[in-house]
Amino acid sequence: xxxxxxxxxxxxxxxxxxxxxxxxxxxxxxxxxxxxxxxxxxxxxxxxxxxxxxxxxxxxxxxxxxxxxxxxxxxxxxxxxxxxxxxxxxxxxxxxxxxxxxxxxxxxxxxxxxxxxxxxxxxxxxxxxxxxxxxxxxxxxxxxxxxxxxxxxxxxxxxxxxxxxxxxxxxxxxxxxxxxxxxxxxxxxxxxxxxxxxxxxxxxxxxxxxxxxxxxxxxxxxxxxxxxxxxxxxxxxxxxxxxxxxxxxxxxxxxxxxxxxxxxxxxxxxxxxxxxxxxxxxxxxxxxxxxxxxxxxxxxxxxxxxxxxxxxxxxxxxxxxxxxxxxxxxxxxxxxxxxxxxxxxxxxxxxxxxxxxxxxxxxxxxxxxxxxxxxxxxxxxx
Amino acid sequence: xxxxxxxxxxxxxxxxxxxxxxxxxxxxxxxxxxxxxxxxxxxxxxxxxxxxxxxxxxxxxxxxxxxxxxxxxxxxxxxxxxxxxxxxxxxxxxxxxxxxxxxxxxxxxxxxxxxxxxxxxxxxxxxxxxxxxxxxxxxxxxxxxxxxxxxxxxxxxxxxxxxxxxxxxxxxxxxxxxxxxxxxxxxxxxxxxxxxxxxxxxxxxxxxxxxxxxxxxxxxxxxxxxxxxxxxxxxxxxxxxxxxxxxxxxxxxxxxxxxxxxxxxxxxxxx
Amino acid sequence: xxxxxxxxxxxxxxxxxxxxxxxxxxxxxxxxxxxxxxxxxxxxxxxxxxxxxxxxxxxxxxxxxxxxxxxxxxxxxxxxxxxxxxxxxxxxxxxxxxxxxxxxxxxxxxxxxxxxxxxxxxxxxxxxxxxxxxxxxxxxxxxxxxxxxxxxxxxxxxxxxxxxxxxxxxxxxxxxxxxxxxxxxxxxxxxxxxxxxxxxxxxxxxxxxxxxxxxxxxxxxxxxxxxxxxxxxxxxxxxxxxxxxxxxxxxxxxxxxxxxxxxxxxxxxxxx
Numbered sequence: 001x002x003x004x005x006x007x008x009x010x011x012x013x014x015x016x017x018x019x020x021x022x023x024x025x026x027x028x029x030x031x032x033x034x035x036x037x038x039x040x041x042x043x044x045x046x047x048x049x050x051x052x053x054x055x056x057x058x059x060x061x062x063x064x065x066x067x068x069x070x071x072x073x074x075x076x077x078x079x080x081x082x083x084x085x086x087x088x089x090x091x092x093x094x095x096x097x098x099x100x101x102x103x104x105x106x107x108x109x110x111x112x113x114x115x116x117x118x119x120x121x122x123x124x125x126x127x128x129x130x131x132x133x134x135x136x137x138x139x140x141x142x143x144x145x146x147x148x149x150x151x152x153x154x155x156x157x158x159x160x161x162x163x164x165x166x167x168x169x170x171x172x173x174x175x176x177x178x179x180x181x182x183x184x185x186x187x188x189x190x191x192x193x194x195x196x197x198x199x200x201x202x203x204x205x206x207x208x209x210x211x212x213x214x215x216x217x218x219x220x221x222x223x224x225x226x227x228x229x230x231x232x233x234x235x236x237x238x239x240x241x242x243x244x245x246x247x248x249x250x251x252x253x254x255x256x257x258x259x260x261x262x263x264x265x266x267x268x269x270x271x272x273x274x275x276x277x278x279x280x281x282x283x284x285x286x287x288x289x290x291x292x293x294x295x296x297x298x299x300x301x302x303x304x305x306x307x308x309x310x311x312x313x314x315x316x317x318x319x320x321x322x323x324x325x326x327x328x329x330x331x332x333x334x335x336x337x338x339x340x341x342x343x344x345x346x347x348x349x350x351x352x353x354x355x356x357x358x359x360x361x362x363x364x365x366x367x368x369x370x371x372x373x374x375x376x377x378x379x380x381x382x
Numbered sequence: 383x384x385x386x387x388x389x390x391x392x393x394x395x396x397x398x399x400x401x402x403x404x405x406x407x408x409x410x411x412x413x414x415x416x417x418x419x420x421x422x423x424x425x426x427x428x429x430x431x432x433x434x435x436x437x438x439x440x441x442x443x444x445x446x447x448x449x450x451x452x453x454x455x456x457x458x459x460x461x462x463x464x465x466x467x468x469x470x471x472x473x474x475x476x477x478x479x480x481x482x483x484x485x486x487x488x489x490x491x492x493x494x495x496x497x498x499x500x501x502x503x504x505x506x507x508x509x510x511x512x513x514x515x516x517x518x519x520x521x522x523x524x525x526x527x528x529x530x531x532x533x534x535x536x537x538x539x540x541x542x543x544x545x546x547x548x549x550x551x552x553x554x555x556x557x558x559x560x561x562x563x564x565x566x567x568x569x570x571x572x573x574x575x576x577x578x579x580x581x582x583x584x585x586x587x588x589x590x591x592x593x594x595x596x597x598x599x600x601x602x603x604x605x606x607x608x609x610x611x612x613x614x615x616x617x618x619x620x621x622x623x624x625x626x627x628x629x630x631x632x633x634x635x636x637x638x639x640x641x642x643x644x645x646x647x648x649x650x651x652x653x
Numbered sequence: 654x655x656x657x658x659x660x661x662x663x664x665x666x667x668x669x670x671x672x673x674x675x676x677x678x679x680x681x682x683x684x685x686x687x688x689x690x691x692x693x694x695x696x697x698x699x700x701x702x703x704x705x706x707x708x709x710x711x712x713x714x715x716x717x718x719x720x721x722x723x724x725x726x727x728x729x730x731x732x733x734x735x736x737x738x739x740x741x742x743x744x745x746x747x748x749x750x751x752x753x754x755x756x757x758x759x760x761x762x763x764x765x766x767x768x769x770x771x772x773x774x775x776x777x778x779x780x781x782x783x784x785x786x787x788x789x790x791x792x793x794x795x796x797x798x799x800x801x802x803x804x805x806x807x808x809x810x811x812x813x814x815x816x817x818x819x820x821x822x823x824x825x826x827x828x829x830x831x832x833x834x835x836x837x838x839x840x841x842x843x844x845x846x847x848x849x850x851x852x853x854x855x856x857x858x859x860x861x862x863x864x865x866x867x868x869x870x871x872x873x874x875x876x877x878x879x880x881x882x883x884x885x886x887x888x889x890x891x892x893x894x895x896x897x898x899x900x901x902x903x904x905x906x907x908x909x910x911x912x913x914x915x916x917x918x919x920x921x922x923x924x925x
Contacts, residue, residue: 036871041886048717069871071886074618078870085782095872189615190603239603241520244887251696252497254515273888275696376620380433386753389746393758396739396802403799404765407776414776470672474679480903481683482860484877485896488884489682492689492893499685502701531682585766592769595862595877599884610771617775630772641767645760 033302033309035066036082037100038075039292040244042267044068047100050322055312062305071242072191076101083114083297093301098309100148102192103136103290107369110144115295117143122307124314127333132291138215138368145293146314147332149323151263152289152363153196154280154354156247161256168284169204173235175257180236184246184255188379191243192290197259198379199366200287201232209285212367222374229382251275259287262354266328280353286362291332316341324350330359408634415627426628438632440606444522445590448529453583455530456537461567463538464545465553472542478535487599490528494519494600520602528596533586540582544575577647584644588637609633683900689893709890718879718895725875728790729858732797736805736854737847744809745835749818759810762803770800770863778867788872796864797857804853812846813839852906859902 035052037044044066052064069078079099086094101109109115119125120143130150134142155172157165161182166172176183186194203209205228211221238255240246246258247265251274260280268274294313296306312318319331320341328349331338339347366372418425463472478486493499496517504510518524548571556566572579597608607615609629616626693704713719746752747759765773777796778787786792816839824834840847862877869878876899884892 034872041882041888045717067871067874068882070882072619075871077618077621081782082788082871085787086785089783089785091785187603189619241601241603242885244885245603248887248889252495254496272694385746385750389743389750389752392742392746393752396743396798396806397758397761399795399798400761400764400802403777403780403795404773405761407773407780408768410776410779411772468668468671471675474672474675476907477679477904480856480907481900482862482877482903484860484862484881484884485686485899486682488880488892488896489686491884492685492889493682499688500681531678588767588769592771594771595881599881610769613772613775623775626775627772630769630775633769633772637768644767 030061030063031302031305032063032065033097033305034095035064035098035100035309036069036079036096037066038069038073038079038102039100040071040264041068042264043100043292046322046327050326051309051313051318054318055309058312059305059308064309071244073102073104076105080105080108080114083109084112087112087114087298092299094297094299095301096297097300097302097306099295099297100292101295103132103293103366104369104372106136106141106145106293107139109295110139110141114298115144116298116300116303118296118303118307118310119143119146122146122311122314124311124316124333127316127337128314129334130291130332132365133332136293137366137372138213138217141293145295146310147291148294148313149263149319149327149332150289150291150330151261152282152330152354152359153193153200153259153287154262154265154282155257156250156260156265156278156280157257158250158253158275159277159279161253165257165279165281166283167281169201172283176235176237179256181238182256183235184238184240184249184258186240186242186246188376190241190245193243193246193259193261194240195376196288196366198229198232199375200259200285200364202228202375203364204285205231209364212371213365215368217368217370219370219374222371222378225375225378226382229379233382247274250278262289263327263329270326270328282354282358282362284362286364288364288366290366411627411630411634414623415631418624426624429625430628430632434609434612434629434632437606437609437612440522441591441609441633442636444525444529444608445587448526448533448590449583449587451526451530452533452537452586453541453579455534456541457572457579458567460538460541460545461563461571463542464548464571465563465566472538475535475538478532479539481532483532483593483595484599486528486532487596490524490531490596491519491600494524494527519600524600525593525597525608528600529590529593532596533590537582537586540578541575544578545571548574581644581647584640584647588640591633591636686893686896689889690897692890710894713891713894717874718876718891718898721874721876721879721895722898724790724873725859725877728793728797728873728875729855731790731794732801732858733851733855735794736798736801737850740802740805740850741809741847744806745813745839747806747810748813759807762806765800766803771867774864774867777864781868787868788870790873793865793869793873793875796868797861800861800864801854801857804857805850808846808850808853809843812843816842856903856906860899 035047037047047066052066055064056062069075079101083094083096128146130147133145133147166175185197188195188198202225206224208221240249243261243264247260247268249255250258265280269276294310296303300306314333316337319333319338323329323331324338324342325346415426416422496515498519501510501515510516552570553566556570592610594610597611601608601611613626613629616622691705692702693706693708695702747755781787781792821834821838824838860877865875865878876895880892880895880899883895
């Protein structure tokens with residue numbers, strides 16, 4: 001009788017093996033480059049539908065497996081945990097080859113030796129001149145990152161509901177008070193556009209942007225925060241649940257104005273999912289912006305291919321064609337190498353609502369990471 | 383091999399999975415809730431008390447309200463189904479059983495948002511003003527409606543089963559004494575089905591307390607939040623395992639109370 | 654033809670109204686999904702979509718949604734096979750023999766449904782990371798099994814208990830071994846319960862969200878997680894399509910199998 005149950009077990013085992021082999025990707029003979037992207041779905045769609053096919057065409061035998069790790073910083077955290085667990089476990093070859101992450105996780109990635117100092121080895125390193133390609137929230141990241149693009153938080157508004165958009169924080173506060181519940185932002189827990197707004201508010205209230213963004217860290221200047229946060233929280237605003245929620249509610253007319261990421265707004269407009277009449281404005285003294293970083297884990301299984309992939313994405317050609325022309329975003333490498341490849345129409349669109357000089361004057365940085373952490377807790381406690 | 387040994391050997395692998403991936407993590411959760419900056423401390427709980435005591439009350443309130451609504455509606459609807467019968471309604475109430483929580487969360491959000499499908503439809507007949515639409519989604523009411531909608535199916539199924547087990551003779555007697563449908567429900571069906579109702583409530587209460595995907599999708603950005611959403615944010619945005627686990631411990635305590643109650647009920651009646 | 658009594662007419666109308674009202678309550682959130690899935694454009698202040706079409710259906714069927722559907726289905730099949738393999742012998746022993754700690758064993762499987770899963774699974778993810786199983790199909794299969802085992806163990810134990818032991822004893826008396834009696838007598842009689850367990854376990858795994866969200870990311874994507882991401886990402890059309898697809902297996906089972914399934918099996922679906 002034992003034979004019968006053995007046959008049964010064998011059948012099931014065979015079935016499982018067949019299923020496993022039939023599974024796409026598991027049995028692929030070619031090199032698979034794993035690209036993990038933090039952020040909203042638009043971010044990893046870009047990798048999957050634009051960069052990956054083009055890169056595969058140029059590198060026969062390479063398959064790019066582009067996956068998303070979830071929206072917001074939580075997505076970056078997933079990547080850190082994933083890589084760190086492989087390091088802690090002593091795995092020789094890590095399965096994340098290229099990662100796209102937020103600034104906030106850079107100190108941990110570098111201090112724990114999770115990412116390689118790869119950027120000086122690639123051809124596009126010299127084309128990258130932005131300060132935040134070398135410094136993230138006061139932390140030295142030189143050589144560890146290449147910015148894929150820069151983004152900026154701005155106020156998006158519906159011109160039918162906001163006849164005279166504010167151009168300073170003072171005017172904004174007056175507008176909020178006379179239009180209760182029509183301004184919406186996502187607090188500090190639901191994504192970076194709300195964090196950027198709160199940070200901009202504190203920069204304005206304290207007037208100490210330089211100290212917060214450049215350091216050195218000094219906890220005593222946080223004394224002015226509680227009062228400022230209490231004032232912010234007393235305003236009649238609508239709290240949304242995330243970056244996308246703010247955008248959606250503006251689109252649906254539920255709110256008239258709110259802080260959003262430029263790249264996300266433009267992306268939605270390009271896809272026909274955002275009302276084309278929605279406009280943007282960068283108000284004084286300004287909001288922070290940040291780049292998305294391309295990093296290569298220390299022991300990436302396909303390290304050299306990963307470097308090639310980053311080089312490909314940061315090349316003037318791709319930056320011009322995809323980042324600026326297709327997506328309407330600010331390039332990751334120096335604009336002078338990129339904008340010559342860009343059509344006048346795309347350039348006009350890029351700077352239509354936020355002209356370059358406004359970007360220079362009011363595009364700020366996020367504070368140093370210790371301030372940043374304190375800010376999150378201070379917001380919840382006050 | 384003796385049957386005794388054999389049965390333990392057979393039980394070992396599935397038990398190992400639950401012990402490894404549920405019991406041990408449960409212990410580690412309890413452990414980590416007392417660890418702050420690498421040493422034993424109660425600071426996580428202090429933080430929970432300071433920041434989340436309202437959220438705990440809110441979670442209990444939302445769960446209790448949903449539970450009362452679910453059981454109340456189910457008791458009446460099932461009475462009608464038991465005494466009068468309505469095959470279409472009975473079938474319809476089974477539909478939500480097969481709709482996953484995430485889908486309920488998303489569907490309710492699309493329906494109940496300020497400019498969602500419901501408000502759009504109501505505005506067409508002039509009932510509401512879309513310039514200043516009322517919002518059900520993103521408030522406690524949205525969570526309650528979604529939880530009630532999803533759990534009602536289970537409640538109807540269980541309560542109807544219990545009602546059907548009530549002997550027709552009792553109902554006959556009540557009818558002969560002139561009892562209305564409502565009186566038959568209140569005085570005959572409900573008291574006789576009470577024990578199964580209690581067990582059903584216990585389970586539904588824990589599931590509401592621990593609901594995660596529904597409040598995540600339909601809850602608002604404003605505090606207070608449901609406990610599980612707080613746990614998720616603490617981990618994902620603040621990378622703060624200590625506080626997240628302390629919040630988890632609070633939820634375990636409530637679940638343990640409910641489970642204790644359940645155990646007492648089933649030890650009276652065999653499984 | 655006798656005229657209907659006016660009271661009967663009123664009652665019939667009321668019954669119909671009750672049916673329509675309940676149908677409205679049940680289908681309101683579901684119909685919103687249908688509308689959104691066919692929406693091409695819908696801006697404020699238009700009360701209804703400005704443009705309808707199959708645009709998003711075409712878009713998702715060639716994109717990530719299909720991948721998520723595929724891997725979710727694959728995982729659900731593995732979970733179902735493994736769960737049944739592990740639990741059928743156990744359920745049989747529990748039903749037939751005086752297994753030590755029987756009640757305790759049964760209750761252990763209930764634990765994952767008696768306690769909030771999210772905080773526990775957060776810690777389980779750490780353990781899986783240590784075992785190199787996180788963010789892999791194996792890890793997701795294991796975390797699904799934690800919650801799925803109870804459906805199979807409890808249902809199958811009840812089913813085996815309901816089969817009179819005398820039937821197998823008769824087979825032993827006729828010279829059949831215990832294993833043979835199990836396969837030829839007990840299993841065929843247990844088929845309806847086996848089908849119920851299979852469906853319960855499959856649906857649990859197919860719809861599982863919390864564990865997959867924590868353990869699977871970033872490499873393993875199933876339909877519920879995909880739907881969640883697109884919904885909070887405000888890709889309402891894509892999310893609605895995913896939601897509709899996610900409901901198909903469950904609703905098919907409801908319609909086809911409702912009459913064959915006893916209500917105690919049905920009641921276990923409610924916890925998915």
